[in-house]
Amino acid sequence: MQGPSAAAAGKVTIAAAGQAAASKAIELRVTGVRVLPSIGNRTASAGREFVIVETAWKNLVPKKAVNRKKAADRTAGAGSLGFGGGATAQDKAAASADTTLEDVKFEARPLPNLLWLIVDGRVAEPIDVQATRGLPGHVGPDGLSIPGFEQVVSGGLAFETQAGAKSLALLFLDSVNGHLLVPISGPVPALATGLGGSARANEIVELAATGATWADAKDPGRRRLVVTLRGISRKEALVDLPFADFGFLLTDQGCVFSPDRDAAGLTRPLAPRGRFTPFVPSEGQLAFSVPADTRAAALLFRPRQGAAIDLPVLGEVKPKWSAPEATITDGDVLRVLRLPGTAVPPGLPPPAAGAEQVALDLVVENLRTGAGIELQAAQQFRLVGPGDARIVPSRASTQAPCRLDGRNVVPAGGSRRFTLVYDVPPGAPLQLEYRGFNVKSELIKVR
Numbered sequence: 001m002q003g004p005s006a007a008a009a010g011k012v013t014i015a016a017a018g019q020a021a022a023s024k025a026i027e028l029r030v031t032g033v034r035v036l037p038s039i040g041n042r043t044a045s046a047g048r049e050f051v052i053v054e055t056a057w058k059n060l061v062p063k064k065a066v067n068r069k070k071a072a073d074r075t076a077g078a079g080s081l082g083f084g085g086g087a088t089a090q091d092k093a094a095a096s097a098d099t100t101l102e103d104v105k106f107e108a109r110p111l112p113n114l115l116w117l118i119v120d121g122r123v124a125e126p127i128d129v130q131a132t133r134g135l136p137g138h139v140g141p142d143g144l145s146i147p148g149f150e151q152v153v154s155g156g157l158a159f160e161t162q163a164g165a166k167s168l169a170l171l172f173l174d175s176v177n178g179h180l181l182v183p184i185s186g187p188v189p190a191l192a193t194g195l196g197g198s199a200r201a202n203e204i205v206e207l208a209a210t211g212a213t214w215a216d217a218k219d220p221g222r223r224r225l226v227v228t229l230r231g232i233s234r235k236e237a238l239v240d241l242p243f244a245d246f247g248f249l250l251t252d253q254g255c256v257f258s259p260d261r262d263a264a265g266l267t268r269p270l271a272p273r274g275r276f277t278p279f280v281p282s283e284g285q286l287a288f289s290v291p292a293d294t295r296a297a298a299l300l301f302r303p304r305q306g307a308a309i310d311l312p313v314l315g316e317v318k319p320k321w322s323a324p325e326a327t328i329t330d331g332d333v334l335r336v337l338r339l340p341g342t343a344v345p346p347g348l349p350p351p352a353a354g355a356e357q358v359a360l361d362l363v364v365e366n367l368r369t370g371a372g373i374e375l376q377a378a379q380q381f382r383l384v385g386p387g388d389a390r391i392v393p394s395r396a397s398t399q400a401p402c403r404l405d406g407r408n409v410v411p412a413g414g415s416r417r418f419t420l421v422y423d424v425p426p427g428a429p430l431q432l433e434y435r436g437f438n439v440k441s442e443l444i445k446v447r
Contacts (some may be wrong), residue, residue, distance in 0.1 A: 012179040012191060012279055020056075023178030025106055026146075027058040030170060030184050031154070039158055040134035048267070049163045050131055051117060053170065053184065055139060056154045059146035063101040103148025108174070111140040113238050116277055117159040118169040118181075121189040122230070123268060124282040126275070131158035162267060171280060175236040179279065191279045195232060202307040204239050205276055207231045209299065209313040210283065215265070217289045221347050221401055225249070225297060226266070227286045227313045231276040244272030245407070246303050246372070249288040252296040254319030254363060254417035255402035258409070263287035291401035302372055302412040321363060321417065326445070331438030334373060334410070337363040338432060338444060344421060348396045355423035357396070358383075360432065360446070362418055369413035377404055383422050384431040384443060396421040 015021035020029035032054035037044055044050050108114050116124040132141040139155035146153050167186025173179050181189070194201070199208035211228035227249070233239040241247070247270075249257045259271035268284035276282055290297070296315030302308050324337035339361040351357040362381070366373050375381075383391040397403060400419035410416040424430060430446040 012181050014188060014191075015180070015182045017183060020058075021180040021182050022060060023174055023180055025059070025061050025174070025177035026108075026172075026180075027060055028170065028172055028180050028182055029056045029058075030054065030182050031056050033168065033184050039131045042128075042131045042134060044160055044163075047163055048160055050128070051159045051161055051165070051168065052135060052156050053117065053159065053168075054154070054156050055170070056152055057139070057144060057146060058152045059104075059106040059149055061104040061106050061149060063149050064104050065099050066102045067099045103151075105148070106146045107143065108172075109143030109145075111142060111144050114173045115157070116171045116173075116280075117161060118167075118171050118189045118280050119161045119165045120167050121187065122281060122283055123161070124171065124275075124277045124280060125159045125161045125268075128158045128160045131160065132156070134158070171277060173237060173277065179236070181279070189280050192232060192281060193279075194234075195230060195281060198312075199230075200309045200311050201234065202303070202309055204234055204303075204306045205231055205241060205309075206234055207299075207301070207309055207311055209311055212297070212314045215287075219289065219399065221292050222289050223292045223294070224260070224263075225288045225290050225294070225314070226263075227288070227297075227299060228283060229270060229274070229286065229299075229311075230281050230283045231274065232281040233276045233278040236278050238278075239276050241270070241274040241276065241301070241303070242272065243270050243274050243286060243301070246301060247271070247286065248300040248302070248409070248411050248414075249286075249290065249313075250298045250300055250317055250319070250411075250414070251290055251294045251402075252315070252317055252319060253291065253294070253402055254321060254415065255291065255294075256300075256409075256411065256414075256416040256418075257288045257290055257405055258407065260287045260289055289405075293401075300411050300414060302414075304371065308369075308413065319415070319417070321361075324363070326432075328434050328436075328439065328442050328444065330434075330436035332367055333437045335365040335367060336434055336436075337365070338446075339363065342447065344396075345400050345419060348399055348421060351394070351396075351423040354426075356426040357394075357421060358424055358430070358446070359400070359419050359421045362420060363415055364410050364418075365415040366410040366412060372409040372412050375404065375408045375410065377408065377420060380435050381420055382433045382435075383424060383446065384433050385424055385428050390433070391422050391424055393420040394423050 112127040168184040170182045215224040266285040270284040298317040299311040328336040342358040378392045
């Protein structure tokens with residue numbers, strides 16, 4: 001039987017069918033695989049199943065020579081007050097007598113960040129920690145520890161994935177000792193360093209949109225756009241992308257929306273966080289609730305670290321709007337445009353008794369490229385009515401088709417259009433008061 005071949009640090013060793021793969025520190029072997037619909041009180045989601053992979057891990061780290069006397073010497077061997085005088089033969093003999101070969105523990109933690117089930121060469125599924133704990137004789141799942149040289153730790157690991165997968169493989173990431181890929185069934189996943197084609201990349205990740213589908217949304221006048229993303233880490237390690245905080249969908253009308261959290265029906269949600277492995281691309285989905293008349297959209301990823309990524313996902317996005325009636329420049333931070341008109345979008349809740357409803361169509365441009373800017377509508381965009389009364393946006397603003405949502409962020413270096421609705425005295429003259437970062441208070445006429 002042919003033994004496993006070792007990999008240099010930073011490379012991937014691919015095991016032959018039915019064989020183990022070895023790095024400089026560890027040997028990983030798959031000893032069995034089975035499929036279950038449930039584990040304990042855990043039941044797989046519709047169309048999915050649990051794959052239980054039985055594994056054997058052998059510690060290959062050689063024993064290390066340790067001088068116990070020196071290790072216990074609090075002066076680190078410099079206990080003499082004399083100068084010069086190298087070690088004598090007697091000193092060397094004593095040192096040799098005090099030296100023993102001792103085991104070096106191998107540890108991998110957190111294991112869910114290092115070990116992935118590659119499904120059909122396109123999805124990297126993480127360890128299901130809760131399901132794994134329900135397996136008798138499981139490994140980890142939080143961490144793996146093997147005390148000494150050539151000692152073996154065996155046990156099962158559970159992964160939840162799509163039912164009926166045609167190929168399975170384990171990917172173990174270790175940028176110090178070498179990465180391992182152990183095929184389990186079906187074709188061996190093709191290793192890659194990038195996606196090519198229409199993909200977009202920064203220093204840490206490369207992303208491509210592979211699909212966009214429509215679904216019904218809970219709110220009237222809106223639809224849910226589900227965007228499928230394919231991604232691969234450009235580092236020799238797992239990368240986490242906080243899409244909930246730094247991912248935005250820009251529509252053809254200039255509206256901006258954050259991903260829906262806990263969106264139902266997604267096989268691999270990427271919000272609040274998407275995780276991508278190196279060497280093998282993986283897919284997942286983001287869902288956005290957008291106006292029903294949306295015709296085009298682009299994904300904007302604006303991380304704190306790494307360059308921005310703008311990725312077309314549906315048609316070509318070139319937002320346009322009428323020339324503004326008024327513009328406010330807030331130093332080098334923001335520019336506020338008030339577009340013409342005060343008409344209220346149809347379908348919104350009526351105003352309070354005795355009040356009139358007006359709406360402002362606004363565009364805010366973020367003049368800074370390094371960070372998003374979070375807006376506070378109730379403090380920054382108030383109407384001034386009769387007697388200098390300050391009127392804040394009404395709750396109807398949260399139901400406007402193009403609205404502030406989520407964290408109300410204007411993406412770094414981008415713009416955001418939104419509608420604010422107010423309940424005002426009928427026929428009263430009105431001004432918009434803007435309060436900003438460099439502007440204490442600036443008034444512009446509304447009517």
